[in-house]
Amino acid sequence: MGSRRLSGPRAKIGTMSKHPSQDPVRPAEQHTRDQRTSASVCAIVPPYLLERLALLDTGRLAPAAHAARGTLAHDAGFRATAFPWTEPSTTGQTALPSAGGTLVRTIGDAASAEVLPGKIVRREGDAPTGDPATDEAYDGLGATYRLFAEVYGRNSIDGSGLGLDATVHYGHEYDNAFWDGAQMVFGDGDGEVFGRFTRSVSVIGHELTHGVTQFTAGLAYQGQSGALNESVSDVFGVLVEQYQAGQSTAAASWLIGQGLFTAEVQGEALRSMKAPGTAYDDDVLGKDPQPAHMDDYVQTDADNGGVHINSGIPNKAFYLVAAGLGGNAWERAGAIWYRALTDGELPATADFATFAGRTVAAATDLFDTTAAEVVSGAWTQVGVTPGGAPDVRTAAAWVDPDVNS
Amino acid sequence: MRVEVSRSGGFAGLRRTWVVQVEETPDPQAFLLLIEACPWDEPEPESSGADRFVYQVQAGERSATLPEPAVQGPWLELVDQVRHFSAGHGLGPVTTDAAPADAAPGEHAVNDAERPPGAE
Numbered sequence: 001m002g003s004r005r006l007s008g009p010r011a012k013i014g015t016m017s018k019h020p021s022q023d024p025v026r027p028a029e030q031h032t033r034d035q036r037t038s039a040s041v042c043a044i045v046p047p048y049l050l051e052r053l054a055l056l057d058t059g060r061l062a063p064a065a066h067a068a069r070g071t072l073a074h075d076a077g078f079r080a081t082a083f084p085w086t087e088p089s090t091t092g093q094t095a096l097p098s099a100g101g102t103l104v105r106t107i108g109d110a111a112s113a114e115v116l117p118g119k120i121v122r123r124e125g126d127a128p129t130g131d132p133a134t135d136e137a138y139d140g141l142g143a144t145y146r147l148f149a150e151v152y153g154r155n156s157i158d159g160s161g162l163g164l165d166a167t168v169h170y171g172h173e174y175d176n177a178f179w180d181g182a183q184m185v186f187g188d189g190d191g192e193v194f195g196r197f198t199r200s201v202s203v204i205g206h207e208l209t210h211g212v213t214q215f216t217a218g219l220a221y222q223g224q225s226g227a228l229n230e231s232v233s234d235v236f237g238v239l240v241e242q243y244q245a246g247q248s249t250a251a252a253s254w255l256i257g258q259g260l261f262t263a264e265v266q267g268e269a270l271r272s273m274k275a276p277g278t279a280y281d282d283d284v285l286g287k288d289p290q291p292a293h294m295d296d297y298v299q300t301d302a303d304n305g306g307v308h309i310n311s312g313i314p315n316k317a318f319y320l321v322a323a324g325l326g327g328n329a330w331e332r333a334g335a336i337w338y339r340a341l342t343d344g345e346l347p348a349t350a351d352f353a354t355f356a357g358r359t360v361a362a363a364t365d366l367f368d369t370t371a372a373e374v375v376s377g378a379w380t381q382v383g384v385t386p387g388g389a390p391d392v393r394t395a396a397a398w399v400d401p402d403v404n405s
Numbered sequence: 406m407r408v409e410v411s412r413s414g415g416f417a418g419l420r421r422t423w424v425v426q427v428e429e430t431p432d433p434q435a436f437l438l439l440i441e442a443c444p445w446d447e448p449e450p451e452s453s454g455a456d457r458f459v460y461q462v463q464a465g466e467r468s469a470t471l472p473e474p475a476v477q478g479p480w481l482e483l484v485d486q487v488r489h490f491s492a493g494h495g496l497g498p499v500t501t502d503a504a505p506a507d508a509a510p511g512e513h514a515v516n517d518a519e520r521p522p523g524a525e
């Protein structure tokens with residue numbers, strides 16, 4: 001066994017820690033469902049393994065150790081006090097959940113190593129550092145926090161004021177940004193294809209939304225539920241930008257990761273929600289592979305079943321809803337998607353049809369049958385028929401792959 | 406022996422593929438020992454979080470799928486060596502017959518798309 005087993009904690013697909021959502025709309029119902037799901041979820045990652053992982057703190061094991069610490073802290077039901085670096089050094093106030101909406105950002109600098117969290121370079125309330133990556137991450141986290149708090153009434157990632165932790169300058173010419181289960185991580189890019197990943201607010205909003213999804217529907221990161229997880233992050237990623245800029249649906253670019261490519265690349269962004277498959281077409285990179293319709297759904301074993309490719313389908317559906325409803329996308333379209341993600345009714349293994357069904361229900365609950373028809377029509381246009389009950393067969397095929405081995 | 410490392414996923418969802426022929430490296434014997442040192446038969450680990458890279462490593466008949474945090478020890482050394490000796494940056498349109506063509510919808514429909522990880 002050795003390091004490999006340790007590095008892959010038995011956190012099965014869709015078993016990231018899940019916690020009662022703070023959705024104020026239907027608290028009683030929410031509570032019941034979360035008690036049920038969290039019982040099955042918590043049993044899957046043995047606490048002893050999390051504890052062992054949490055002790056590993058150096059080199060390449062650090063991310064896994066870090067994630068394990070985060071999971072332990074979350075499971076203990078309080079703010080992540082196992083992250084000493086998130087605690088302001090001067091007071092003890094953060095031992096308790098911050099109530100009533102508190103934004104607490106902490107930015108670490110990995111100095112081109114693959115370490116987390118790195119040296120803390122900016123805490124909440126600190127003045128700008130002058131380092132673009134640090135300051136962009138700080139501002140982007142603030143913009144994302146504001147969208148969720150001001151528009152959807154959500155207090156941070158977990159609904160209870162969890163600190164927003166990010167590390168910049170991760171790795172050497174590292175071409176990625178990711179959510180490790182406990183924090184956001186941003187690379188500087190290789191300088192040839194990608195510049196730094198903090199340049200686009202949509203990327204920062206995307207990563208933080210992975211945290212929101214983890215604490216709510218917990219969409220399993222594989223196949224269709226994984227593509228939904230990706231799409232939800234794209235949706236709220238662009239909404240952060242649109243809300244910040246005060247841009248209507250008609251005025252917005254609907255691009256994900258605008259400005260990430262260097263000038264050498266023929267393409268304006270990584271993805272287009274308005275026109276999936278058109279974000280780039282480059283001699284070296286090839287063409288944006290995203291489909292916009294179920295007819296073009298890509299079956300692949302790469303990328304967890306093409307989660308970053310097939311997200312084009314629900315992305316397009318969201319754009320069509322926003323366009324159909326008009327005005328500002330964060331108001332009605334965003335509220336519908338937020339309700340579907342957080343109301344406790346969406347299974348972690350939801351496929352596109354199931355999610356579509358939940359958005360139609362959310363539109364009916366929040367607005368009226370006209371809105372619901374717009375939502376239903378949008379899904380139909382991308383080849384998805386909104387469904388009711390989750391497809392149990394699909395879920396059983398992979399939810400616990402070790403059962404038969 | 407042909408060794409291929411294919412990295413997919415990440416925020417951008419771009420695949421990069423690097424290939425070497427062991428016989429063409431400066432020390433084929435050392436390269437073969439490195440391949441032998443990798444724990445090919447262990448269950449394929451799961452990853453947590455989102456937007457991490459996924460590595461698919463193939464050496465001759467053997468293959469493994471590894472989430473980025475699992476690429477350590479001999480795996481890390483093997484991936485680094487393949488990247489080092491592979492020509493080019495591994496990006497982009499398919500130029501060799503063996504590189505996967507997942508950019509074409511439907512074309513890459515495959516074998517192990519439905520296979521539960523670790524069920525070998």
Ligand SMILES: [Zn+2]
Pocket residue numbers: 206210230233416455456
């Ligand atoms: Zn993502």
